[in-house]
Amino acid sequence: MIVRVLVVDDEPDVEALFRQQFRREVRQGVYLLDFALSGEEALNKLDGCIGQQIILLVSDINMPGMNGLDLIPKVKARRPDLPVFMISAYGDPDRVRTAMERGASKFLTKPVDFPQLKRDVSRVVADATASG
Numbered sequence: 366m367i368v369r370v371l372v373v374d375d376e377p378d379v380e381a382l383f384r385q386q387f388r389r390e391v392r393q394g395v396y397l398l399d400f401a402l403s404g405e406e407a408l409n410k411l412d413g414c415i416g417q418q419i420i421l422l423v424s425d426i427n428m429p430g431m432n433g434l435d436l437i438p439k440v441k442a443r444r445p446d447l448p449v450f451m452i453s454a455y456g457d458p459d460r461v462r463t464a465m466e467r468g469a470s471k472f473l474t475k476p477v478d479f480p481q482l483k484r485d486v487s488r489v490v491a492d493a494t495a496s497g
Contacts, residue, residue, distance in 0.1 A: 368396040368493050369415060370486060373407040373424035373436065374452075386479045387486075396420070396490055404431030404439070411443050419447065420493035421486060426453040426460065434460075437467040448489050452477060 372383050380400045384391070391398060399415065401407035404424075411419060422440055426433035433451055440449055448470040453460060456474035464472050471485060 367418050368420045368490055369399050369418045370396055370421045370423060371399045371401060371407060371410060371419045373401045373404065373422065373428070373433070375402050375425065375428040377402065379425070387483070390483070390486075396486075403428060404433070404436040407436060408439055408443070411440065411447075416444070419444075421448050421450065421489045423450045423452065423482075426451055426455075426464070434463055434467060437464065437469055441468040450482075450485070 372379065374380075380398075383398055383400075387398060390396060399410060399419070401410055407422065407424065410416065411422075424433040424436055431439075433453070437449055437451070440447060449468060450471040450473060451464045451469045452473045452475060454475040456472065461472045473482065
C-alpha cells in the first residue's frame with residue numbers, strides 16, 4: 366500500500382524543508398510526500414488519482430485565495446476520514462478552536478517541532494496501514 370502525505374503551503378521553500386526533515390522516511394519508502402501551493406491545488410490532488418492514497422493532509426492556515434481554515438471543510442466533505450493537521454505562526458485560542466471545530470485533528474505552531482510531527486505522522490501512517 367502506498368501512503369502519501371499532502372503538505373499544503375504557499376511558501377515554495379516549505380517543500381525543501383519537509384523533504385529534508387523527512388528524507389529518511391521517504392528514502393525507506395515509509396511514505397511519499399506530495400505538495401500543493403494552494404488550497405485549490407490540494408483539492409485537485411484529492412480529487413485526482415492519488416486522492417485515495419493520501420492518508421494525511423498538513424496545511425498552513427495563512428495562504429492567498431482559500432486559507433487553511435476554509436480548506437478543512439472542503440477536505441472533510443471529500444474525505445471525512447482524512448486527518449488534517451493545521452500549521453500556523455499564530456496559535457491564538459480562537460484560531461485553534463476554529464480549526465478544531467472545522468475538523469482539524471491537530472494544530473501545530475511555527476516553528477514546527479519536527480520530531481513531534483514525525484511521531485504524529487508515524488501514528489497516522491500506522492493507523493492507515495493497519496486499516497488499509
